[in-house]
Amino acid sequence: MKKKAEMKIAFNLVWVLLTIMIITYHSHSSAEPEEANDSIFQASLFEALMEGVYEGDLTYGELKKHGDFGLGTFNRLDGEMVGVDGVFYRIGSDGKVSVVEDSRKSPFAIVTFFDSNESLVPDRELNCEELKQYIDDAISEKNIFYAIKVSGEFKYMKTRSVHAQEKPYPPVSEAVKDQSEFDLGNLKGTIVGYWFPPYIGGVSQSGFHFHFISEDKKSGGHVLECKTKDVVIEIDHIRDFQIDLSDNEDFNKADLNKESTKGK
Template sequence: MPRTWFLLALIIAGSVQADNDREILYQVSTIDALLTGVYQPLAKLREVRTRGDFGLGTFDALDGELILLEGQVYQAAADGQVRLMPPDTGTPFMAVTFFDADHALDSPADQPYADFKTWLESRLPSHNLIYAVRVDGVFDHILFRSVPRQNPPYRPLAEVSRQQTLFEQSAIRGTLIGFWCPTFLQGVNVPGFHLHFLSADRRHAGHVLDFRLAQGRVQLDQTDGWEVQLPLHPAFLDAPLHGDQSRDLQAVEQGHSTP
């Protein structure tokens, strides 16, 4: 093959690979590791941000909720502050992708969270793929939470969630950021919806527990690739990642503590 054609082939191959990379959900660690108390910094934000401009997670020592929107990483802290985070900040769990909307639709007006989930799930092209979910809208009411920074020895997330700080806002404009994952990803990611909220003025943010959506524009990025970085950190390697933790996960996601 002449050198010119060889170089052209490499450029094309690189372009195809770059396009494919945009359709991958990349995540650091697993949700079950987080549930057991693996809160150590397993990656730096600057490393994970090369793999996406949209996503969610948490920070070193479980220090608040993480929102990645349009390439910017925000911390929703337990004190109610929303901060832009520096690239050297550590994360024990983070899921990201490059958001390129494949589907867009308007949600029904005045819709509570439970109805919203049922409505949107009924419109997913397949329940065997991953979707990045972005909703820009006005919320009549929204309930969200954050958790305070922890100190070792780290307790399981179901126990820590009892310390959560709840926040409520009414008549607020903002964005839901998150993912819908199939049931077969249980233990590695959150089956169903996992959403964080960021207000349009960037003053309010957290893990979504409930809302009533007055009006909203929903965008879905269908994601058919999935890559998990399994850390070599001792905290992850020694974590008891066995058994069914779905009950604890459900309690944590809904903002309730298990007995």
């Protein structure tokens, strides 16, 4: 009798182990290993930036661990950031470009490890609106995230950079009123961009957001207008999104759930 009961327990144990093995096998086989690090990593929230939360705790040294391709800004809104091939650049409001120090912090930045899933070569010159439409037509899935790299020759590029702000910080709509704008002629370079679906709401900016860095790393900024000449568009399809929320008084006290900002 005792032996029979022991055998039954052993039999049940084997079943439990087998079930665990099957579940483990399935959860591993459904993951695509090549997409393992395909994730957006974002410092803070777009809505917080819009509301004037211009100081974050995340350093560029830390951000670099989450991506080699990015755009964003710096504490006090002191310039525009473009990250390409693992090097992060700051374009100051004086137009000067410098490599970002690891200790510098950001109140808002988006990075990913860029890994192209598709590549397009437009057969005509496109202004920025046409370029966005061209990419929009190419991305059939409108519920996921995209990192977009446009590299090559540009006929025209107009960028901006923002001056460092002083406390009490104004909202972005005020801060950009005295932004510096740069008209850049014929030049080679790279647009670092992202496209997020409208449902992203106050978390990030929906639609397209482009920053630019010239090939000689002497000019760039947040893209206002452009015209392509001879470019390659590479698109990275991303299904993972991580957010690192700031932990400071300005962020914690910001009213990010106002009626006026709902569904913006």
